[in-house]
Amino acid sequence: xxxxxxxxxxxxxxxxxxxxxxxxxxHGVFRMVLTVDGEVVEDCDPVIGYMHRGNEKLPENCDYxxxxxxxxxxxxxxxxxxxxxxxxxxxxxxxxxxxERAEYIRVILGELNRIASHLMFMGAFGTDVGFFGxxxxxxxxxxxxxxxxxxxxxxxxxxxxxxxxxxxxxxxPDDFEEHARYVLDRVRTAIDDIDGxxxxxxxxxxxxxxLSPVTPEQAINWGFSGPMLRATGVxxxxxxxxxxxxxxxxxxxxxxxxxxxxxxxxxxxxxxxxQSIRIVDQALRQMxxxxxxxxxxxxxxxxxxxxxxxxRTESPRGEYGVYIVSKGGDKPWRHKVRAxxxxxxxxLRNMVVGNYVADAIIILGSIDIVLCEVDR
Amino acid sequence: xxGNNPWLDGILRLLVxxxxxxxxxxxxxxxxxKVIGRVQNRLGPxxxxxxxxxxxxxxxxxxxxxxxxxxxxxxxxxxxxxxxxVVVPTIVALVTVPIMPDLFIRNxxxxxxxxxxxxxxxIVGFVMAGWGSDNRYALLxxxxxxAQLISYEVPLILAVVAVAMVAHxxxxxxxxxxxxxIVDGQDKVPYIFWQSLAFFIFTVAGLAELYRHPFDxxxxxxxxxxxxxVEYSGMRWAMFQLGEYVSLVLISLLGALVFLGGWNWPLVxxxxxxxxxxxxxxxxxxxxxxxxxxxxxFFLMRAAMxxxxxxxxxxxxxxxxxxxxxxxxxxxxxxVVYGWPDVxxxxxxxxxxxxxxxxxxxxxxxxTMVRRPRPVAARQGSEVKV
Numbered sequence: 001x002x003x004x005x006x007x008x009x010x011x012x013x014x015x016x017x018x019x020x021x022x023x024x025x026x027h028g029v030f031r032m033v034l035t036v037d038g039e040v041v042e043d044c045d046p047v048i049g050y051m052h053r054g055n056e057k058l059p060e061n062c063d064y065x066x067x068x069x070x071x072x073x074x075x076x077x078x079x080x081x082x083x084x085x086x087x088x089x090x091x092x093x094x095x096x097x098x099x100e101r102a103e104y105i106r107v108i109l110g111e112l113n114r115i116a117s118h119l120m121f122m123g124a125f126g127t128d129v130g131f132f133g134x135x136x137x138x139x140x141x142x143x144x145x146x147x148x149x150x151x152x153x154x155x156x157x158x159x160x161x162x163x164x165x166x167x168x169x170x171x172x173p174d175d176f177e178e179h180a181r182y183v184l185d186r187v188r189t190a191i192d193d194i195d196g197x198x199x200x201x202x203x204x205x206x207x208x209x210x211l212s213p214v215t216p217e218q219a220i221n222w223g224f225s226g227p228m229l230r231a232t233g234v235x236x237x238x239x240x241x242x243x244x245x246x247x248x249x250x251x252x253x254x255x256x257x258x259x260x261x262x263x264x265x266x267x268x269x270x271x272x273x274x275q276s277i278r279i280v281d282q283a284l285r286q287m288x289x290x291x292x293x294x295x296x297x298x299x300x301x302x303x304x305x306x307x308x309x310x311x312r313t314e315s316p317r318g319e320y321g322v323y324i325v326s327k328g329g330d331k332p333w334r335h336k337v338r339a340x341x342x343x344x345x346x347x348l349r350n351m352v353v354g355n356y357v358a359d360a361i362i363i364l365g366s367i368d369i370v371l372c373e374v375d376r
Numbered sequence: 377x378x379g380n381n382p383w384l385d386g387i388l389r390l391l392v393x394x395x396x397x398x399x400x401x402x403x404x405x406x407x408x409x410k411v412i413g414r415v416q417n418r419l420g421p422x423x424x425x426x427x428x429x430x431x432x433x434x435x436x437x438x439x440x441x442x443x444x445x446x447x448x449x450x451x452x453x454x455x456x457x458x459x460x461x462v463v464v465p466t467i468v469a470l471v472t473v474p475i476m477p478d479l480f481i482r483n484x485x486x487x488x489x490x491x492x493x494x495x496x497x498x499i500v501g502f503v504m505a506g507w508g509s510d511n512r513y514a515l516l517x518x519x520x521x522x523a524q525l526i527s528y529e530v531p532l533i534l535a536v537v538a539v540a541m542v543a544h545x546x547x548x549x550x551x552x553x554x555x556x557x558i559v560d561g562q563d564k565v566p567y568i569f570w571q572s573l574a575f576f577i578f579t580v581a582g583l584a585e586l587y588r589h590p591f592d593x594x595x596x597x598x599x600x601x602x603x604x605x606v607e608y609s610g611m612r613w614a615m616f617q618l619g620e621y622v623s624l625v626l627i628s629l630l631g632a633l634v635f636l637g638g639w640n641w642p643l644v645x646x647x648x649x650x651x652x653x654x655x656x657x658x659x660x661x662x663x664x665x666x667x668x669x670x671x672x673x674f675f676l677m678r679a680a681m682x683x684x685x686x687x688x689x690x691x692x693x694x695x696x697x698x699x700x701x702x703x704x705x706x707x708x709x710x711x712v713v714y715g716w717p718d719v720x721x722x723x724x725x726x727x728x729x730x731x732x733x734x735x736x737x738x739x740x741x742x743x744t745m746v747r748r749p750r751p752v753a754a755r756q757g758s759e760v761k762v
Contacts, residue, residue: 202741
């Protein structure tokens with residue numbers, strides 16, 4: 001009886017690659033442990049926590065006005081939107097009425113902040129896809145004008161600390177409207193530039209279309225929000241779904257995608273910037289020229305009645321929520337943040353596995369994470 | 377020949393190249409940063425010297441004086457030899473490239489063959505660098521560069537071979553590998569008009585050979601952080617840069633000589649008949665201009681294009697470029713065998729180019745197949761693998 005020789009296969013090993021915490025494509029200190037078989041990702045292990053600073057616990061020892069600064073530092077690309085959410089929560093708990101003019105200032109700054117954040121996304125995403133810095137330079141030129149505008153209003157370029165429960169800290173400069181119009185004009189050209197260099201680029205299309213498509217059901221199950229959710233075709237935007245502040249007064253569209261792939265996420269963000277320009281334009285026209293910017297009757301130290309509240313807004317990355325439990329007094333008893341990019345990031349493994357290493361980078365980029373918000 | 381001694385002549389010519397190559401790299405590095413800077417709405421280097429002209433010199437000095445770091449786990453021999461394996465063949469390939477009718481080191485009868493053969497050697501250097509660094513990014517990059525260079529070498533070679541097949545020789549025949557003869561055959565019409573398809577293939581494959589966007593996959597900054605070079609610093613890294621720019625010059629020169637008529641087109645002979653000095657001047661200007669055209673094109677592609685994925689890159693090479701170059705070779709073979717005029721060649725090549733572009737355009741524009749993520753099993757435990 002002839003003995004068959006045992007079948008010999010070439011022995012192969014999976015390779016573990018640490019992408020991050022220091023890597024040009026991880027947008028901060030995020031770490032992906034990729035198990036790759038050649039170029040294909042077999043498994044992905046996201047590791048977070050490098051940026052944890054206790055931004056949820058620390059505010060429990062601060063009084064209500066001191067907390068605003070901590071919210072600047074959660075999502076450092078959408079500071080106004082985070083401050084706004086927190087102020088909404090406190091106002092809800094106290095039953096404060098925000099003056100008309102302050103609401104308009106908030107809307108204008110918040111929407112411009114959304115544009116600035118999306119511009120940052122476009123630049124970083126372009127670099128992930130492989131532009132040699134061109135997308136970065138194009139977007140940052142106009143992001144700079146937005147930052148100059150914010151600096152003129154708040155005196156800060158990054159941690160604005162400008163919104164207060166009940167209104168805004170101080171009145172805007174005299175040339176607020178002209179400056180804002182100038183910024184809008186510049187931003188329009190920036191969006192057109194980005195549109196021109198990226199949207200129809202054949203290589204860009206080849207890379208992004210059909211990559212990691214997510215169905216609406218999956219998106220809802222995974223807790224997606226913001227552009228990640230809308231790219232799948234779910235028309236859910238908190239500015240329309242439960243209009244906070246004065247968003248019911250503006251006329252704007254909610255862009256949605258069809259495939260839920262990386263390309264749709266990009267397109268949704270591109271169109272959102274255009275819609276934000278429309279909102280700012282309308283707000284500038286409707287804004288009262290004079291009037292109070294702060295609710296009346298507030299003491300030096302805010303004391304909040306006992307109760308609990310959850311306020312949420314549509315930040316550039318999705319639903320940013322603040323949960324506060326107050327037992328009376330000048331400090332919250334419990335303070336919790338629902339970070340949009342944390343929930344969006346949680347599906348990373350599901351989206352990445354089975355794709356190429358190069359695609360993993362793009363998928364991560366398309367989530368538009370801010371690690372300070374993820375780790376808090 | 378300079379002087380009467382062939383040895384003296386050879387050494388002098390070698391010296392000219394040995395000095396010119398690093399100088400041109402310094403200039404090209406500065407120009408690239410300026411050009412890309414202009415595209416990106418910035419000025420580029422401005423601080424060192426007038427208009428930043430000395431920036432590359434300063435960078436070179438910095439690189440030369442930097443500590444030569446070798447990771448403790450690296451394989452010493454392959455790590456330290458890799459830069460030489462990359463640089464030396466690219467410079468050696470310049471030996472047979474004629475820059476002007478009388479400006480070359482040695483004009484070989486098989487010049488084109490020599491260049492093509494020698495310029496494939498750097499692949500070994502990249503793999504050595506990636507393997508020797510003991511770094512996983514470097515290893516990934518090395519595998520990518522080996523795959524990419526091997527698959528783009530074939531269409532590149534076939535493209536220049538296509539021209540060599542139909543090149544007019546001095547005795548009225550067709551087919552030569554001598555670069556000077558190829559240029560001399562283009563005094564009326566450069567081969568780009570008769571071989572537009574081959575020109576297209578050459579340019580695209582050249583981009584891939586040089587790791588230029590959109591084919592910079594092996595050295596992708598945002599994926600493999602510089603690929604095979606990730607562990608290199610100082611002098612050895614500078615040598616890789618040197619190799620990159622020298623091969624950029626080499627491919628550009630080759631393109632100018634083989635497709636654009638080199639120093640010989642247009643109007644050179646007419647001018648040289650009236651005034652020899654003016655003719656030589658025009659030749660120099662033409663050569664410089666045509667080479668710069670290629671170099672500028674490579675620079676601008678870098679500023680304007682994102683990066684393809686590795687499987688798309690392979691598919692483009694094997695499914696588009698290779699069949700097209702075979703088509704070109706077959707057409708050229710028919711033309712040579714049956715002695716058809718050049719016009720037939722031009723028309724057939726142009727048709728091939730049109731068909732190829734149309735097919736590529738359609739492939740990119742059509743809604744791509746949607747790749748659903750495959751279901752992922754829940755993981756056992758939550759330990760982090762490192």
